[in-house]
Amino acid sequence: MNSEKIFRYLLVGSGVLMVLIAVGIVATLFVGSIPSFKEFGFGFLYSADWDPSEGRENYGALPFIIGTLLTSILALIITFPFAFSISLFLGEYFKDGVLPSFLRSVVDLLAGIPSVVYGLWGFYTLKPLVAELGLNAQGFGIFTSSVILAIMIIPYASSLGAEVISMVPGSLKEAAYSLGATRYEVVRNVIVPNAGSGIFAGYILALGRAIGETMAVTMLIGNSNEIPTGIFDLGNTMASLIANQFGEAEGLKLTALIEIGLILFVITGIVNYLGKLIMKKLSA
């Protein structure tokens, strides 16, 4: 009877541990950013000045918040036609067969490539291409990072979409066909209205991925601490800033970086929560 009890405690205990880990992460980030918050207050969020030089240290997160949102939203826009095509291809047009299972494996493998390898490919293949096209001088910048991010999030943006598209009731589609609708019209007038919110939820979750991506962005964005003036300008994201500067950081700079981590955590948390909320509404 005793081991029975221990076992039950163990099960609940693992749940408690999850809660503790989550609370621990939030508390750690909060406590770590207190000195920075005391120094800069809410100005940290909208100050554009990141100056680590001794004596006139001043830190503001605005360039990185803007950089992060700009790269990830642009990535989502670029990824949309591709991810939507894959969702339609796998969820409606070709459900079984050799080609779709091939495409499915390709998408799975895209999800498996490490971020740093994407970064390398972006650096040696994509960056020269962007420079050649004359989009900006050296090929670094927001746009280049967004293209790499767009490729990286294709699997996340397309898989949920394919699933919900395949779940659109056949009777609805058949009704439209029987009225003489072409397949494109069925997609536009039946599938998209029906599966739209699920597809959208997939994009929101993919956005969450893009916001937190680090290595590939670090290698391509140019790491400038100014607010970017356009999509071909250099920039920096929150994740990339932490990766670049955390190692040598001390004192005020360290806590400022931890506060950046906290902001990043909160933003991805909100985005993921929205995605889950839409999904939940869907299944209800």
Place this chain on the structure above:
Amino acid sequence: MNISTEISDRKLKQRLLKDKIFTNVMIFLAFLSGVPLFLILYQLAVKGYRQFNISFFFEEAPDTMQAMIANANNEIIPGGIANGIIGTLIIVGLASLIAIPIGIICGTYLAENAEGKFAGLVRFIVDMLQGVPSIVLGVIGYIWIVKPVTNGFSALAGSVALSIMMLPSIVRSTEETLKMIPGTLKEAALSLGVPYHKVILKVILPTGISGILTGVILGISRIAGETAPLMLTALGSTVVNTDITKPTSAVPLLVWEFYNDPNLVNMIWSASLFLLLLILVLNLSAKAIAKKWKVQY
């Protein structure tokens, strides 16, 4: 009459044309998305295979001088990535050691308590943990372990960060798998008088082992290529290190170091190729397991 049929005829043609264009564009875009994968694989294979030899797996990473001399003589850079391979084994192994038991127990808890407020909260938290950016977990590993426990960068800190990262996928796959096992199986065992914990350990978990294993392998493949959190925790090391309280290298960290050193740049392709192959093998074996040992009853 004639004119109106002509108009509707033209309209129909237009609609059919639109449909055709849409279908073709969709197919084209869907397959275009796969092109980067093949470009990446091709680039890694062509540039990386030259370095693949025995010493690549058994020797430590070369320093800049050695690489410079080899480059000047147009030779293959000597040395390998043994410090990275062993480091990855240690860091990922330790992370799995932490995450697998906790993840499976928690997944079992969630499957056994499908409803219930606390289980709902835990489920929500696991979902949220899944979305935490890896770099943030690096910061956490730094604050929790590097500063207070190991008093410096260490493999242990890296493992803790990565274990939090792989936990959600183990929990969710365990839960999903166990939920699919029919209740009759459990009821049959319970009706024979088997105590609850033995039913779980000897009946339910073994039945779901393939799904759990798939989740575990996918979790491992998810963290094996992670670089960012390790930069803040394990840091890297030029020699093979087996002390988990000391800075340790890992294959993705080596890729990053090679990338930053102009003399060593030729090594990035082979190191990346190795990393990619490792993750590919993990993914494929996860798929094979899922296919071969589907939960059967």
